[in-house]
Amino acid sequence: xxxxxxxxxxxxxxxxxxxxxxxxxxxxxxxxxxxxxxxxxxxxxxxxxxxxxxxxxxxxxxxxxxxxxxxxxxxxxxxxxxxxxxxxxxxxxxxxxxxxxxxxxxxxxxxxxxxxxxxxxxxxxxxxxxxxxxxxxxxxxxxxxxxxxxxxxxxxxxxxxxxxxxxxxxxxxxxxxxxxxxxxxxxxxxxxxxxxxxxxxxxxxxxxxxxxxxxxxxxxxxxxxxxxxxxxxxxxxxxxxxxxxxxxxxxxxxxxxxxxxxxxxxxxxxxxxxxxxxxxxxxxxxxxxxxxxxxxxxxxxxxxxxxxxxxxxxxxxxxxxxxxxxxxxxxxxxxxxxxxxxxxxxxxxxxxxxxxxxxxxxxxxxxxxxxxxxxxxxxxxxxxxxxxxxxxxxxxxxxxxxxxxxxxxxxxxxxxxxxxxxxxxxxxxxxxxxxx
Numbered sequence: 001x002x003x004x005x006x007x008x009x010x011x012x013x014x015x016x017x018x019x020x021x022x023x024x025x026x027x028x029x030x031x032x033x034x035x036x037x038x039x040x041x042x043x044x045x046x047x048x049x050x051x052x053x054x055x056x057x058x059x060x061x062x063x064x065x066x067x068x069x070x071x072x073x074x075x076x077x078x079x080x081x082x083x084x085x086x087x088x089x090x091x092x093x094x095x096x097x098x099x100x101x102x103x104x105x106x107x108x109x110x111x112x113x114x115x116x117x118x119x120x121x122x123x124x125x126x127x128x129x130x131x132x133x134x135x136x137x138x139x140x141x142x143x144x145x146x147x148x149x150x151x152x153x154x155x156x157x158x159x160x161x162x163x164x165x166x167x168x169x170x171x172x173x174x175x176x177x178x179x180x181x182x183x184x185x186x187x188x189x190x191x192x193x194x195x196x197x198x199x200x201x202x203x204x205x206x207x208x209x210x211x212x213x214x215x216x217x218x219x220x221x222x223x224x225x226x227x228x229x230x231x232x233x234x235x236x237x238x239x240x241x242x243x244x245x246x247x248x249x250x251x252x253x254x255x256x257x258x259x260x261x262x263x264x265x266x267x268x269x270x271x272x273x274x275x276x277x278x279x280x281x282x283x284x285x286x287x288x289x290x291x292x293x294x295x296x297x298x299x300x301x302x303x304x305x306x307x308x309x310x311x312x313x314x315x316x317x318x319x320x321x322x323x324x325x326x327x328x329x330x331x332x333x334x335x336x337x338x339x340x341x342x343x344x345x346x347x348x349x350x351x352x353x354x355x356x357x358x359x360x361x362x363x364x365x366x367x368x369x370x371x372x373x374x375x376x377x378x379x380x381x382x383x384x385x386x387x388x389x390x391x392x393x394x395x396x397x398x399x400x401x402x403x404x405x406x407x408x409x410x411x412x413x414x415x416x417x418x419x420x421x422x423x424x425x426x427x428x429x430x431x432x433x434x435x436x
Contacts (some may be wrong), residue, residue, distance in 0.1 A: 009041075012151050020081075021116050021120070023121045025123075034123040034159065037160075049081075049120075050079070051081055051103070051107065053083050079090050079115075109155070119157050120156045124158045125164065128149060135192060240252065245312040258279035261278060270301070278303065300315055325364060327360045331435050350435050355430040355432045356429050360406075370383070372386075372412060373409075374419050384410070391416065401415075406422075
């Protein structure tokens with residue numbers, strides 16, 4: 001294991017000889033094994049970061065104590081931070097998992113800047129990568145989502161991706177690595193755990209014990225394919241966007257125009273559905289002359305079709321029209337709690353609302369002086385005018401600000417914040433996803 005660890009880091013050039021590395025350690029078997037290997041290989045050039053998210057009471061404190069004791073025993077710098085994760089998730093309207101991820105990675109970057117760490121080592125391993133592949137496959141994804149977990153992104157490196165869970169367990173036992181077991185890892189409440197404890201073991205058995213290694217090979221091939229695709233897109237961008245913010249459509253291949261357009265427009269924030277509509281228009285008019293004047297909008301940019309090119313311009317927000325939205329409006333999708341993604345953090349034009357108390361039809365209108373709502377994460381009401389001032393919204397954007405109203409109650413300051421009374425709760429019977 002130690003030699004394989006050393007060779008994997010060297011072959012992927014994850015950590016150089018002069019690097020200082022911050023090791024993210026939760027106290028579980030994977031991260032404690034990573035810490036033990038890093039201590040042996042890079043003694044004197046590592047520090048440890050431990051996040052206490054306060055989600056499991058005394059168990060969370062026990063994790064912190066274990067990691068701290070290990071660091072003190074071996075003289076390793078120990079950084080610890082406690083987060084009020086539930087409050088942060090409520091404030092942002094996102095899942096606990098998403099809030100914890102955002103908090104820890106933001107803190108890791110801060111530690112690197114403050115203490116001069118060159119790398120952040122994360123303890124993802126081969127089975128985690130396979131699980132990520134299937135999670136994305138089941139939820140719907142493109143090629144990028146089918147490549148598992150990469151071994152490097154910016155400062156972040158994953159030196160354990162070569163090892164499977166059983167290999168890590170064997171090393172920890174042989175080396176006497178202390179660790180704590182998170183009880184939530186055993187529950188099948190989460191999709192990842194259902195894959196880990198039920199579905200993937202069946203596939204391993206059905207394949208005669210070859211499934212895990214075959215998946216590693218598959219993921220390697222998919223990652224190589226993605227690197228090739230990214231290289232070709234970079235070359236296409238150089239050819240097709242010689243003029244800034246303009247796409248020369250003659251440089252696109254009609255056979256894969258939708259895919260190429262999406263890759264070129266993704267940095268501008270265009271949704272996949274919008275790009276598909278754009279490509280469909282171009283396909284429909286193929287050979288029937290040019291198309292001009294049609295506009296497609298993202299949150300901050302508009303793409304205007306001008307004969308054989310698409311011109312991208314900063315979007316000018318227009319005032320909302322006063323209109324009514326019935327229950328069967330195509331912009332509204334009805335969901336159950338089980339249908340929801342792990343994170344409800346979405347683009348600004350998307351909102352998830354508990355529908356139990358909504359009164360249809362909903363009304364979409366421009367905000368008015370005197371309007372108020374209870375912003376998500378706050379206990380008291382706030383005037384819309386004060387909210388926009390505090391958010392430093394420009395005068396033109398203020399003029400175009402819309403609100404979604406149920407009866408006489410504002411449920412969403414569109415694009416900015418939902419009303420706390422309509423946030424999604426676990427006991428909600430009905431939920432809507434609305435796109436404006």
